Amino acid sequence: MTITETRPEAAEAGDRTIGGDPRGVIVGWVTTGDHKRIGRMFIAVSLAFIAGALVISCLLAFERASTGSTFLRADAIGQLFSLSSIGAVFLGVVPLLIGIAVYIVPLQVGARTIAFPRAAAASFWVWLIGSGLLIVAVDLFTVAYGVVLLGLLTAAVCVASTVLVLRVPGMRLEMVPAFAWAALVQAVMLLLTLPVLLANLIYLYVDHRYARSAFGGNFGMAAYIAWATRQPQTYVYAIPVLGFVAEVVPVFARARLAMHSVVLFAIGLAGILGFGAFAQADFAPGYSHQALNIIMSLAAPIPPLLVLGVCALTLRAHRPKLASPLVFGLAAAVMYLAGTVMGVFTFFSKLHLVDTVWEEAHFNYVVFGSLLAGLGALAYWAPKMSDRLLDDRRVIGLGLLGFVALAIFAIPQVINGIIHQPVATVDFTTGNEMLNLVSGIGAALLTLVVLGVVAVILNGARRGGDSGADPWGGHTLEWATTSPPPPANFSQPIGVVESETPLLDQQAGS
Amino acid sequence: MLALPPAPAPTRPRLLLVGTALVCVAGSMLFAGLLAIYLQARDTAGGTTAAWFPPGVKVPGIAANILVITMIGAVIVASWAVYAIRRGARTDSYVALGATIMFGLAVLNAQVYIWRQMKVGILKPAGQPFPLFFYSTTGTLFVALVTGVVFTVVMAFRTLGGRSTPKDSEGLTALAMYWYFLAAATVAVWFVVYVNK
Numbered sequence: 001m002t003i004t005e006t007r008p009e010a011a012e013a014g015d016r017t018i019g020g021d022p023r024g025v026i027v028g029w030v031t032t033g034d035h036k037r038i039g040r041m042f043i044a045v046s047l048a049f050i051a052g053a054l055v056i057s058c059l060l061a062f063e064r065a066s067t068g069s070t071f072l073r074a075d076a077i078g079q080l081f082s083l084s085s086i087g088a089v090f091l092g093v094v095p096l097l098i099g100i101a102v103y104i105v106p107l108q109v110g111a112r113t114i115a116f117p118r119a120a121a122a123s124f125w126v127w128l129i130g131s132g133l134l135i136v137a138v139d140l141f142t143v144a145y146g147v148v149l150l151g152l153l154t155a156a157v158c159v160a161s162t163v164l165v166l167r168v169p170g171m172r173l174e175m176v177p178a179f180a181w182a183a184l185v186q187a188v189m190l191l192l193t194l195p196v197l198l199a200n201l202i203y204l205y206v207d208h209r210y211a212r213s214a215f216g217g218n219f220g221m222a223a224y225i226a227w228a229t230r231q232p233q234t235y236v237y238a239i240p241v242l243g244f245v246a247e248v249v250p251v252f253a254r255a256r257l258a259m260h261s262v263v264l265f266a267i268g269l270a271g272i273l274g275f276g277a278f279a280q281a282d283f284a285p286g287y288s289h290q291a292l293n294i295i296m297s298l299a300a301p302i303p304p305l306l307v308l309g310v311c312a313l314t315l316r317a318h319r320p321k322l323a324s325p326l327v328f329g330l331a332a333a334v335m336y337l338a339g340t341v342m343g344v345f346t347f348f349s350k351l352h353l354v355d356t357v358w359e360e361a362h363f364n365y366v367v368f369g370s371l372l373a374g375l376g377a378l379a380y381w382a383p384k385m386s387d388r389l390l391d392d393r394r395v396i397g398l399g400l401l402g403f404v405a406l407a408i409f410a411i412p413q414v415i416n417g418i419i420h421q422p423v424a425t426v427d428f429t430t431g432n433e434m435l436n437l438v439s440g441i442g443a444a445l446l447t448l449v450v451l452g453v454v455a456v457i458l459n460g461a462r463r464g465g466d467s468g469a470d471p472w473g474g475h476t477l478e479w480a481t482t483s484p485p486p487p488a489n490f491s492q493p494i495g496v497v498e499s500e501t502p503l504l505d506q507q508a509g510s
Numbered sequence: 511m512l513a514l515p516p517a518p519a520p521t522r523p524r525l526l527l528v529g530t531a532l533v534c535v536a537g538s539m540l541f542a543g544l545l546a547i548y549l550q551a552r553d554t555a556g557g558t559t560a561a562w563f564p565p566g567v568k569v570p571g572i573a574a575n576i577l578v579i580t581m582i583g584a585v586i587v588a589s590w591a592v593y594a595i596r597r598g599a600r601t602d603s604y605v606a607l608g609a610t611i612m613f614g615l616a617v618l619n620a621q622v623y624i625w626r627q628m629k630v631g632i633l634k635p636a637g638q639p640f641p642l643f644f645y646s647t648t649g650t651l652f653v654a655l656v657t658g659v660v661f662t663v664v665m666a667f668r669t670l671g672g673r674s675t676p677k678d679s680e681g682l683t684a685l686a687m688y689w690y691f692l693a694a695a696t697v698a699v700w701f702v703v704y705v706n707k
Binding site: 157192198280502 | 513514515516523524525528529532533535536537539540541542543544546547550551639642643645646649650
């Protein structure tokens with residue numbers, strides 16, 4: 001046994017805090033090696049950061065709507081634009097989806113723990129420290145950003161290793177559930193792209209610390225790392241959207257997914273098309289006209305179209321049950337598709353959409369569309385995480401409101417982009433102020449949706465647990481264990497898995 | 511309860527090997543990014559002209575070559591450690607791991623020697639971006655090398671404690687893989703920064 005394998009007794013020790021740890025609650029959480037606790041910590045903190053990023057987006061939209069009077073300091077506006085996009089991605093949506101993956105993926109592949117549990121715990125704390133520094137210490141921006149990336153990269157290694165190595169006997173890679181596959185693809189793409197961002201940050205840090213000559217000092221730095229929050233890189237952050245929608249559609253249609261292998265292919269393709277480390281405008285000014293970049297952007301809508309097509313085939317043949325995860329999942333996939341279609345138009349140079357708020361709308365569709373998927377995943381797996389079904393009617397309402405809020409948030413930016421309102425500034429002569437106000441209201445509504453989902457989860461936690469092991473009639477292995485799962489995830493050996501839907505096979509056989 | 515056919519006896523997953531491979535992939539992308547940005551910045555500055563490379567500064571070519579040769583030596587002895595433990599030659603594997611640590615420290619020493627010999631500061635002379643890119647790239651490589659030495663020390667203690675055996679050489683194999691990655695990164699940095707400047 002190598003040091004990397006967690007012994008069952010270690011996993012039990014990690015879980016002992018559920019029933020009360022003699023060392024104390026705080027020590028229990030801080031020293032935990034249990035992937036379920038680590039996942040929950042990622043989820044809780046990232047939701048708080050997402051709400052913060054949305055509030056900043058609100059303030060900036062209202063600032064744009066109030067010409068002549070400003071309520072934000074001029075020197076803070078640039079920093080707030082950077083913080084809203086970086087915060088939404090690396091402090092919010094990506095860690096939210098990674099947190100869900102840290103909790104769910106080991107269960108889905110039948111593993112007793114996540115790979116490298118101590119590294120997974122370290123990844124959370126490193127990410128949290130980096131996030132805190134990023135918010136409070138402006139002078140340490142590049143260092144804090146790098147620390148955040150190191151935390152996320154470590155978590156990505158743990159998630160990818162779990163899917164690659166710790167699968168239950170019989171579960172070949174093509175049998176992996178769609179969400180676990182999407183988590184693997186996203187983790188691999190993060191490992192291929194975020195180190196390049198780290199390389200950018202190393203140069204920026206050394207320049208900022210010593211010379212301030214090569215990268216434009218405080219105000220020029222943002223341009224060199226902007227590729228991480230622009231297309232095609234943003235598509236990497238949205239990969240779990242496809243996995244999640246492909247996960248919930250067959251469950252609520254009470255049927256097998258029409259073409260599982262096509263979904264896996266589409267998710268893999270989404271990863272390849274999201275490789276954005278080469279798209280660095282300030283180092284390679286001509287990249288936007290390169291054939292490879294144009295082809296990648298034109299092909300970006302194919303993966304969501306494929307997945308939505310397979311979901312439509314599955315839903316057409318069976319009358320689905322309306323449930324909140326389905327509403328959130330479909331809303332997220334539609335938003336992701338809308339974002340990729342917008343990305344195609346960016347490359348029609350005669351439209352002059354580059355460097356306009358069109359790009360902000362694209363970002364919002366893709367990144368906050370992923371947020372909707374994250375909230376839907378919380379609703380779907382809440383019974384597994386806490387043994388409590390959420391109030392589904394309320395969550396369905398929040399899902400619909402989230403869809404409308406994101407549309408209200410982004411559509412005014414689409415229109416203002418067409419009339420060439422410049423990106424990431426409040427100084428503009430072209431652009432409609434009223435539309436900026438509407439966009440701000442959309443961001444405020446989306447903030448309320450996040451807070452609403454959190455309130456429903458907390459309310460459910462207060463009421464107590466009664467969901468049972470499998471309240472949705474799930475198809476994959478996480479529903480074969482108790483809610484919440486026991487210390488080593490499964491109380492008995494699972495056996496040999498023979499398809500991608502072992503629980504559905506059992507239902508069909510019984 | 512899920513009623514599936516009973517599973518065969520579990521085989522030991524090669525977790526550390528896969529995890530190290532993923533880290534090496536991420537590390538390769540880090541150095542690819544560093545060198546790509548380096549080359550782009552050099553191109554923007556007009557190639558290896560005075561606008562890029564400070565006049566009067568000499569790169570200690572011999573020391574840089576010795577650094578690379580020492581690095582290759584580290585890879586060879588790390589591979590020897592794996593070869594030895596798989597054949598049950600524990601003493602040989604101890605010697606090989608000790609040699610790997612020594613070679614790693616020698617590479618670090620060579621890097622520090624080069625920095626001292628270069629006599630070029632990040633701030634002086636002003637105007638040429640080369641020092642900024644030089645120290646950033648070689649400094650990152652230095653950190654990766656330190657990580658490699660620490661990894662080797664940990665695996666050496668584990669081997670001394672009997673945790674590496676002919677049937678379980680995964681840890682040492684992962685270590686050797688990491689040294690292969692370090693060697694590839696060192697050769698790439700050497701070629702771009704010291705040879706092509």
